[in-house]
Amino acid sequence: xxxxxxxCSERKLLRxxxxxxxxxxxxxxxxxxxxxxxxxxxxxxxxxxVSGLRSKGLIEYWELQPAVRLTPEGLQASLRLPREGNA
Numbered sequence: 001x002x003x004x005x006x007x008c009s010e011r012k013l014l015r016x017x018x019x020x021x022x023x024x025x026x027x028x029x030x031x032x033x034x035x036x037x038x039x040x041x042x043x044x045x046x047x048x049x050v051s052g053l054r055s056k057g058l059i060e061y062w063e064l065q066p067a068v069r070l071t072p073e074g075l076q077a078s079l080r081l082p083r084e085g086n087a
Contacts, residue, residue, distance in 0.1 A: 005056070009049040011081055012039045017059065017070050018078040029062070029069045 006014070016039035020028040030038070036046040050068060053059040058074030061067075070078065 006077070007049065007052060009041055009045040010052050010058075012041055013046065013049040013053060014058065014070075014074065014078040015039070015081060017068065017074070018081075021070055021075065021078075027069070029065075029067045031065050031067045035068070 013035075016035065017028075017030070020030050032046065032050070036043050039046065039049075041049065050059065050061060053068075053074065054061050058071055058077050060069045060071055
């Protein structure tokens, strides 16, 4: 069962960030440019998802790049999500 406090966009972004984490390691910090396509989100959805996950402490955000990274809590939340298609 997925966390009801996460929106669909937030779940998609967490899943996407988990893939980056698994591929590149804990320091994976993907830039926001193109991340919407990777996560299957519209540009406005990525902004809302980043804002929501950031406010919940599940991601870190760097304005200068801009880029994001999972926090330890975000990693745990992403691992609890059902696999894609089971959401």
